[in-house]
Amino acid sequence: MTTNSYTSTTTEGYAGPFSIPTDLLIGDAWVPSASGKRIDVLDPATEQLLTSVADASEAEGIAAVDAADAAAADWAATPPRKRADILLACFHAMMAEQEWLAQLISIENGKALPDARGEVAYAAEFFRWYAEEAVRINGELGLSPSGANKIMVQYQPIGIALLITPWNFPAAMATRKIAPALAAGCTCILKPAAETPLTAMAVAEIMRRAGVPAGVVNVVNTSEPGPVCSRILHDPRVRKLSFTGSTGVGRILLREAADQVISSSMELGGNAPFLVLDDADLDEAIEGAMIAKMRNAGEACTAANRFYVQRGIHDAFVAQLVERMGAMKMGPGLDSATQCGAMINRKAIDKIEHLVTDALNRGAEVKLGGVKPEGAGYFYPPSVIANVQPGSEILSTEVFGPVAAVIPFDDPADAVALANATEYGLAAYVFTGDLKKGLQLAEKIECGMVAVNRGLVSDAAAPFGGVKQSGLGREGSHHGLLEYCEAKYIAVSW
Template sequence: MITDLFIDGEWRPGSDGTRFDVIDPADLSVVAQFAVASEQDCMDAVDAAAAAQPSWAATAPRERSELLRTAYQILTDEVEVFAEIMVRENGKSWSDAMGEAGYAKEFFRWFAEEAVRVPGDYRLSPAGDKRIIVDRSPIGVSLLITPWNFPAAMATRKLAPALAAGCTTILKPARETPLTAAYVVDVLRRAGVPAGVVNLVTPVPTGPLVKAMIDRPEVRKLSFTGSTEVGRDLLHACADSIVSTSMELGGNAPLIVLPGADLPTAVEGALLAKMRNGGSACTAANRFYVHDSVHDEFVELMTDALAKVKVGSGLDRANGLGALVSVAERDKVAALVAGAVDDGATLKLGGNASEQGAFYDATLLTGVTHGSTITTTEIFGPVTAIVRFDDVDAAVRMANDTEYGLMAYVFGEERAAVAVARRLEAGMVAVNRGVVSDPAAPFGGVKQSGLGREGSSEGILEFLEEKYIALTA
């Protein structure tokens, strides 16, 4: 596995020679020791990206498109290698890793197509005195910061549109999962992306060195996926230099089961919404609101389904639930469950942390009170917390009672479910399904869940700036 930084087209150790351990959360073994990026390394990455920016921006869209398409094909050919790296450093199940690998590579294919379709405009002004040309050009050097929970998809979802738009990049992955990012960067190197266009650094200490890169005038874009708390700090850091920002931040997704919902469909969708990636997803269903009329049956069906989930290492492909990314994450989830029980919830299933590794069983809580800690905290684990309701208007109020607004789920008769979906304060709503993510769809939230959109045709626009040119008519 690659364990070095990538700067100006070359793999190299950090300038101070230090490294940090990458841990397999399934057995807590050291998978690799990855290079620490010093301040000098980070500045070198900015210099390399800045030097490469003019030529990359001038590269024909078709050429950029073909490079991304080549990267897609490499990832397709090596999809199991891609997945295994994620299993080893992130702990996720094999099915989750393969699902992410398939999703991640699609961003290279999607934005290979978008690279040659950047829109512009040409029209006569209403006064008839000039021709209005609206052009779009690359915003420039882009700093891309990705989290540990989806180390592949978050990297490709940022790299692909930035490169398609003609921007050079500096990728800063989470320290828990740098190996996946390094593999993606090497795929781009093998695809033929020129030196300096893609760089990878893992700075320590992270905050001050990220701030130092943002402070460089050459850096014109920050795209960040992570917690709302860190996002706020980065927005402050970007303010001094007026750096353009795209933010995909925290979530607290409600899942509402309405009266009359088809319960087999609801349980199937709820399993995906809750258990995908072991619940470690900003889009994961975090709070379940289930109507009185279907509550008991839904609980029984959901309990039966969760009880069948096998827990263990993702290297065993029969396991449906892998490890959390660290023992600290495991213990955080365990504390949330214990706190919910103290608040009066009933532990219907699970509630067990492993003695070896960072595993936590699929868990279901009933009798949860809206507003309790577990409903106001992003769980990021395989815990289903169910609140009973008897009034749909009250359920909508509870669903919207959060500073977050990334994702929501509604199950019920279609017309009623869509009516509720329109009332929910979320950037994305799934109706009678458990997954919405698609490279062709705009991904993003409202309120304190983020700024801007990723994916779809909107994704490339985040890395482009408009220029108005006036011509005499």
Template sequence: MTTAERETKVVDRVAKRLLIGGEWCDARSGEAFKVEDPSTGAVLCEVADASAEDARAALEAAHGAQAGWARWAPRERGEVLRRAFESLMARQEDLALLMTLEMGKPLAESRAEVAYAAEFFRWFAEEAVRIGGGYAVAPDGRSRFLVTRQPVGPALLITPWNFPMAMGTRKIGPAIAAGCAMVLKPAHQTPLSALALAEILMDAGLPEGVLNVLPTTDPGGVTEPLLADGRIRKLSFTGSTAVGRALLAQSAPQVLRTSMELGGNAPFLVFADADLDAAVEGAMLAKMRNIGEACTAANRFYVQAEVAEEFARRLGERMGALTLGRGSATGVDVGPLIDAKARAKVQGLVDDAVGRGAKVLVGGGPAEGRGYFYRPTVLADVPGDSELSRTEIFGPVAPVIVFDTEDEAVASANDTEFGLVAYVFTRDIGRALRVSEALETGMVGLNQGVVSNPAAPFGGVKQSGLGREGGSVGIDEFLETKYVAIGGL
């Protein structure tokens, strides 16, 4: 089988329709939209385009399934997740290729994402049977306190295009473990991974109506009526801060439980005493994972003056040696950005920095040919007032900004409305603790360039979000606490 034939087979295998009440169906309007390969601009397939009418039907299905699903034994819910975990790993190669075709990342990264995504199912399969409660005697001895946890109810899950499978499992996993029915709206750029995931869950024994999937090119038209209805009791969103603010406003009238994983502007601090080899390696991971299209991507590289020139030189050499190409090809390190708009944004940020005096060490522009490729770029002498220092880049660009003192580095790192993650490289344990505590972020990578782990709480502070996903607290977002006062004793 040729590469082209395998790619066609992988795409053809996936349902291209809506999932509502356990049935695969066309959009009620009959509309469909094209899914594009960002490495070539070619159309991979067409997918049913959901409307508000489809959204209402999906909500009806989720609401109808909620009561019965909540009564399922925790172990049985966990077994659904366990079977889905095993299926994801068994199909890792095909799912990785599917993700690469619709999103663009190299196959090696797609394989890693499938494994990462599967781990959320394995983790929450185990958490399903650990939903706790309590029983206590009242201080006056006259009554008893019974505390129990119950599913919050039907949940609306909205996922982004940059990690199309992992962001799905990170939300679906705890919702299933807690006993919540769901309506999932994946990003229209990458619906195929979500649809494949839904098929796997149905095959794993998830009851009809518990998961409903609505690909759409009209996200507002689909989600607004759901949020206004009153039967959705939980919203979990991953995406931009601007969209998150709008969704919070729409959720307020119904006083919905919300989880928001929003934008980032991650600082990467390198102190003069750092192991430079480790710092450069960490920088490559923090910057180039997912082509830089990640909310956790290092956005601002603050490097102490004594080592700034050497760090920038080494980083430039590593970035310049990366191979661009179609993600499914052998030997490719960097795939395309998601679309033309994303590439234009990156170029605008680079042009602004260069116009203010930044020096291009490597890259600095788009690659020639088809697709939305942008060359890995390192900029030195970047002024602090450049747009790059304030805006989430979402691309393979590393701006190096020089600092002198620890206080200056911390102040610059915190000078943003965002607070998702920061990275710190130092061999001084005192400094490591001081700086980690002083940084206004929900996560810190200390001498490492990757923080994401299904067993750890993921989330930010300030305008980077609300709540946490993953870890032992991830399931809490889908549970309500009920207290029963027992008298007559």
């Protein structure tokens, strides 16, 4: 158990195993920023200040690199079984605090408590999965075609990794990167989103208490991510970048990483199509739509945004979707009755309102919601917009909110063409009573992940990632582990 002191915060009526750190984790200690600058953290449901966290400078970003570098050799040399045991201890420690962490996520992110509980379980699963994968980094041995030598391949840790995570899944996006990095033998610097740093810091403290050595995981919060991350990426000791966020920011980071030719994994924007064919089971399709659209109130890169519904089932689908979404209770995440929590900030609300207004101006019809409620908090109601016309911005822009845009179609080939008419290619959903037809459509849709007759694709054991401008590389599964490894070929004769 680590006993060093740090600046921390507690929330009224909210008890946990330790006070949440609010400083920077560099090496073996939580330390304040040298400048004394702080970043305010707000509750999206009330717009009230929760606390503030240390605001790192470029120098403190390099201090985190120093700490990761100091720990790198020992961690890389740590036997895989010991790394696995530490990761498994992190899994059990995180699950032991599932309810506490879920409440923390709800408070700083705004999401409904059931969604937050699901996130904690999903986040912890990456520790368990990569505890199992850590001992399975197998090499290769073969004979060269000429017979002149043997071809031996080893997989070695790629090196220090900069991990940049978004606000929508503050626990899961952190563990989905940290766990494979540690399993592969890499040390890392985590840069969480400024909107939701507390969850990431709580997870880091749980990891320290579970036995992760000093310097293996460092946490740097900053209000100036551009300069700080650029400085880190231009340090020659840093050899890996993993980023989850918008495609626009991903492009900037790729340019930064190019100067040192840093290996980059990018999980970027999405604009998921949801195809419903006439022969689909309507109840099953509606249930899938509720999960794919309303998980995390639509604030997910895998969220279904464009609902292409074949004309024969269109009206019944819209009617049932309106009924189900209209029955959802909107409110603060910690309210046990809440099913749709707050959006992250005012900017998110403004974007949703703009997209809905544009669709209506082009001829779409509001079937449910479509108007922000009065009062405090960043809330937007579950909404269904039907007969959305071609050219509407909501069809080309990720809405990241609880708005379902529905478009009828006649021919499945047209639906596939519409689904592919985007620069994004992360996730897609297909509902049909004909499995052969569903798989044929799944192969034609330009996405890294397709769910057939189900509304959820995320799984620690599956390769998560997109094509086109939705990203590079994969997270989760054995593929995610190899993102943090270098393949070394050794030519041997015997």
